Amino acid sequence: MNDEKTLDPKMIASKPLDPKTIAERVPGTAGSSLTRPNAASSNLDLDAPDKPYLDSNELIINMGPQHPATHGVLRVILKLDGEKVLGTECVIGYLHRGIEKIAENRTYTMFNPYVDRMDYCAAVSNGLGYCEAVEKLMNVEAPPRAQYIRVILTELQRIASHQLWLGTHALDIGAMTPLFYTFRDREEILKIFEKYCGARLTTHAFRIGGCQYEIYPGFEKDVKNFLTFVAPKIDEYETLLTTNRIWLERTKNVGVISGKDAIALGVTGPVLRASGVKWDIRKAVPYANYSKFDFEIPVGSNGDTYDRYLVRMAEMRQSLRIVEQAINGIPEGPIMAKVPKVIKPPVGEIYHSIEAPKGELGFFIVSDGSTQPYRLRVRPPSFVNLQALDLMVRGALVADVVAVIGTFDIVLGEVDR
Amino acid sequence: MNPLLMNPAVNAGSAPVATPFFFYFLAGAAVVSGLFVITRRNAVHSALALIVTLLSVAGLYLMLYAPFVAGVQIIAYAGGIMVLFLFVIMLVDIERVSKERQYNRVWPVGLLAACALLALFVSAIVKGRSLLPDRMVQLPESSNTQQIAAALYGEAGRVGQYTFAFEIASLLLLVAILGAVIMTKKKI
Amino acid sequence: MVEKYKRQYGSGIEAQTYLGQNYFTVDRSLIPDFLRLLRDEEQFDYCVDLTAAHYPKREKQFDAIWILYSFPRNERIRVKTQIADGESLPSSFPLWPTTDWLEREVYDMFGIKFTGHPDMKRILLPDGWKGHPLRKDYDILKQDTEWVQINLGIESGQ
């Protein structure tokens, strides 16, 4: 390139990757990449000496941190041969706020609103995970009525999160219109949240031990109206995309990841299920009364972007089923378990995880018996899933990178914490 | 074929305006940009200057009542080939190329060759003056395309003057295309 | 399972349960073998998380914790080991590639190095960052104070 001067000279890579190793890493060409010891992270040879004369084939491009398709401040360094991706490296941390350090300096109650700021597209799910983890640490359980309310709100949040994902993902692939449709319908969910707890995005809906607020009058009617309202809308999204030829060409066999690779890379959530692994924490390790509801786990078979799209669409419908069962069966009773005013869990440690819209969201809490967590570790699904990016886009084109970043449904607030 | 254009009165109406001005303008532009092509260090600037040259020559063709040739010149050279030229040049590290001394050492030879070519042209014009027409032939502009077609492909059952040569040339191009594909494609 | 390993490794392994969650406390020297055994023979094919905790008062300051899950057994366990400051751990990247970024994060936050990791560098914090923030002795105001001292020439901005 002629603009070497503008770049750090170290950034210009010279040695082309051995074509054989690339072929090995391209999904589906030769075995699993993961048996190779260094199949991830440092694959760009960024420190290699200057490239030879007239070797104009390779191009290092910084996608992000300011880029319309990286869903925030993700920076992906792409090494390109023309349009073909030879390697990627993710640079993250631009949104790092030290949530885990903050947790060590706040009481359990004070930390509750902070978790909403991680995955700000699915704040209710984060709150559920955190509250349940602390409850487990204290060995209390929320009363059934509170659990039903939690399930309803969490599943609504899952639909909202998937809608947001669908809109932005379609926009990344170039279809502008679904974005506006999904935002229109997501608005109805946010209205329910707002009526319930006064906030739309970072809700802080749940408290340790149950729920702070009783459902408002008309809540059931609102939710039922929403159920009848949104079911045809999901069909509407599908008519726009599912059989669209360009959509099929852009998503089929793009970013393929096998079930084996997905497990090895710790990928969870819809991405794992689209690869054919039928695993959902709601079924595998049921929490919050999920064992009482009848729903199915949608699974894909090819592990490509199109399957992930289908899985998420099916998940939205399953969530509707769960909400419908829950709203019809809310039991009477208290909404708060008997927890002390000052939350002081006994010494011990606990790991609790839930099925967030993006995957397994885990909280590992070490308590030293004081009012503040001694150590609080968040297991963020987006962060772990994002590791698979390199494997999935190797050998693909630039446009596929965008599609694959979109298909992970990452939220940078959660990746960086 | 627009029958109105066959009308001689119409052709009289569209007599060209300011012919000498346009001729010298286009010729000057062609020469100046031609000089730019060989003097610019930056290859992209050279390519752009070459495009100007080609367009000026297309304008000269238009003035010679050869609109078809002018159109083909624009499509094939300025629009097609030069885009591919730029395509390649853009990928080359220009800053580095401009620092390299590539052909600069052989410039005396180049000058010699250029002078020889010039001498050839001059001698051809001087010696062959009797063969050349002393005035520009006034051809009807409107049937230019049809005349070219007749010369290349023949008309009314008659084989054209250049049909054979034209087909040979196209065959040669086909071979060249195949050769290029085989040379660049790693596996077919 | 517990008994089998106890027999094999003796006192290096201790199995415990708290609130229904099982965990092993394993001696540092047994870690590579034990993790490999868990993956290969006990089918713990999914490494959920890898993290650490800092206990500055202990002699061996750090706890490193692996949270493992087995799809075939639908079971989650934790493996815990204690290491001292400056000691390094073997990278579990060859076992579970997912620990790539997790190990980098542990290094970033605690300063525990993993030998055999392909690219041991900071992940969330900038490369030139000083200190490891999740250590208990890392003051949350430290950066701020330092910046104020360097740039404004006053003792503390708070």
Next chain:
Amino acid sequence: MNILTSYFGSNLPPGNAGNQLWALIYVFIIFAGVAVAVLCMNWIERKALAHFQIRLGPMRVGPHGLLQPFADALKLMLKEDIIPAEADATVFWVAPVIGLLAAFTVYIVIPFGPSQAVTDMNIGILFMLGVSSLGVLGIVTAGWASNSHYPLIGALRSSAQMVSYEVAMGMAIISAIMMTSMNAGGIGTLSMIGIVQAQQQQGIWFIFKFFPLGFIAFAIFAIAMVAETNRAPFDLPEAESELTAGFHTEYSGLRWSLFMLGEYAAMIAVSSIAVTLWLGGWMRPFPNLLNGPAWEFIFSLFPALTFGGLALITFIGTARMPSQSFFRIQRMGLGIFAVLLGFIALLLLLIAVVGHSNDASIAARFREGIDYVYWFIFKVAIFMYLFIWYRATWPRYRFDQLMSVGWKVMLPISLGVLILTAIVGVLIK
């Protein structure tokens, strides 16, 4: 007056009638018209796209955002024009001008009517293809001169894309040109006016000729022209989700707006080619089925009806504006606009009626001219709406898919159509 009659007395475009003054006036009218059409197109695109996407679009500047394009143009002119420090300043400066010139030069040969064109070149369609293919030079040089990666990739994509789709486009055009030789004389033409006249003589639009050959060629062209103008779903050179803004990432202010102007002008130009070659150019629908003075009169009412309808919609809009004092100026503006539209409609109606009653009057010539231009613009407008529709509906192609569609689908089909057209033409002759 002499000059006026010298033009109106002739059946030729002013350039060919030897009317330099009229040719110049036409050039100015067309350039101003294209600039205004681009502004209108900008507004319509934003509004139509907004309504596709259940939103309102521009609403603040003027009633229903009618003045938005002017506000945008003003903003872009006043905006700082940034040339990146590492850019090649000369080429950076020249690039948008190349694109704009290429897009506007094409309009010289676009026939809005048999004599409503600047000039009628013998090689009209060839000239159009050639000049519009120069537009890619602007994009390529812009991408290179920006000295940045995203524009460069955008430029590479667009040059590859435009060069490859030009081939299929050319094949489709040639099959239409072949059809022009199917009239009495048996000699084809490349002249834009000649092509429409050939359709007139043969009594059929080329889209229906040799059905389905003409239609397939038209479809190929209609797809290739979207790719040629870098519009969705072929908008890879400026794919905002991949390349931020493609080749014009580094451009700002006036220079950026020149690119936009060029793009929209090129869209109108290629739509005009499609209309001229396949949809009968300036001819009104069904000229041979529904002929006779009565039908002539009915069809000549369409321009007046269109403007009348627009005026009516605007009146309704005025009536439905909220009655707060805040909107008073907007109401007045919209009202004046409606009156203006209604006035134009009345004028057109008058011309149509007078022209119908007296064939020899100057109104009759005006009526004819208005009809031609109206139907031409009407057909082009349909294409422009299609451009918007595509954009709202389809995701974007990936680069390799785009190329394979171009080379593996469009080119073989267009070659096949070309050969079949030749065979059928020879057989019928």
